[in-house]
Amino acid sequence: MDKQDIAAAKAARRSTLKSLKAKRECRIKDIQEKAAEEIRQVNIQFSSDPERLKAKYAADAAYRSERSKRRALKAQKKAEARIAYEIKMKREERLFSFGEELFNSITIGIGAGLSVAALVLFIVHAVNLSPEAVLGRTVTSYTLAGVFLFLLYLMSTFSHALCSYSAKRVFRILTYDFAFLYASAIMSLFALVIIRGAAGWLLFGLCWALAVFSVAFYSSLEAKPSVRKTGMRISALLFAALLIAELILLKPLLTVVPVKLLILAAVSCAVAELFHTMKRVRWTNCIFHLLMIIANIFCFFTVYSILP
Structure with missing residues (x-):
């Protein structure tokens, strides 16, 4: 045979x-x-x-x-x-064109690749340069910041690359959730590694309480846009208040924190959010993603350079 x-x-x-x-x-x-x-x-x-x-x-x-x-x-x-x-959301929201979705998928995919490199550099940098007294919390803070940054870009890539509206909606929710967690991880890093003490732990607790509230609120009320927007405005104001409190506590340590990079990251993020509010206009969402990548690059160098 x-x-x-x-x-x-x-x-x-x-x-x-x-x-x-x-x-x-x-x-x-x-x-x-x-x-x-x-x-x-x-x-x-x-x-x-x-x-x-x-x-x-x-x-x-x-x-x-x-x-x-x-x-x-x-x-x-x-x-x-x-x-x-x-059907209602499709009528209220402008659906991105194929070119916009392709551009968004490519740029955010590049951001995801850069975030993997940032995660590796964060861990190596924290292990090598962290003081022995705060080694554990430093390595954990840097690792969480890198992991949440990668997951943020990964979920955003899926939300633009997939064709199904239901899948897009799910990954869009996850994108915002990981954005809240990433912001809390960065603020916690400054609180535990630079500020330290009782004030640092207090800021750490407030950051993560606000992150959990924001994630739960956004995820559960995604089907109610008006209520969700009001809650997100409150959440944004609370995050801003925590950031201001953190900057006040960081003022005596301005020689440690590279202020120019921190300001550039904040300005880039603010300008990006301005374009995000105009996403009914074509290509503004693409500009938003590019500016957010630039803001995260500035944020990376800020966090990377705070250790001696």
Whole structure:
């Protein structure tokens, strides 16, 4: 027998085995159904009140049928609500053109690659230059900052690269969630590595409490844009207040923190957010992503240079 004959024989054997398995499963199912029916008949036959038992079985069957109908109706209503929401969001939001989505996917993908390099450099830098007294918290803070930056860019890449609107919505939520976590990680790094002490730990706790609140609020109210926007404005104001408090505490340590890089990162982020608010205009979202990459580069060099 040549190779083709052997392959044909193997294929025939596999097909036969699958057919036998399917027949066996079908036969077992038939036997089980017949056995269940016979058991019901025996119970009715030897019952003291056969009519009552028949009524019980009929009621059970009707209940199961009604419950399945309710479940199907509930699933149908959820599907209709989801479709209605998607139609509404598509009308309210401007859908990006193919060129915009392609440009966004490429630039954010480049940002994701740079964030991997930043993560590796953060860990190596923290391990090599961190003081022994704060080695653990320093390495952890740098690692979290790098990991959340990478996940932020990864989720954003998926949100622009995928075609399904539902998938885009899910990854857009995750993008904002990791943006909150990344901002908290950066602020926590300054609090634990530079400020330290009771004030540093207080800022650390406030940062992560605000991050958890922002993530939960945005994720749960994504289907209610008006309420979500109000909550995000409050969250942004609280983040700004924490940043101002952190800058006040960092003032005596300005020789350690490169102020120019920090200011450039903040200005780039503010200008990027301005373009983000104009995303109904074509290509403004692309400019937003480019400015955010520039802001994160400035932020990287700021954080990278605070260790002696």
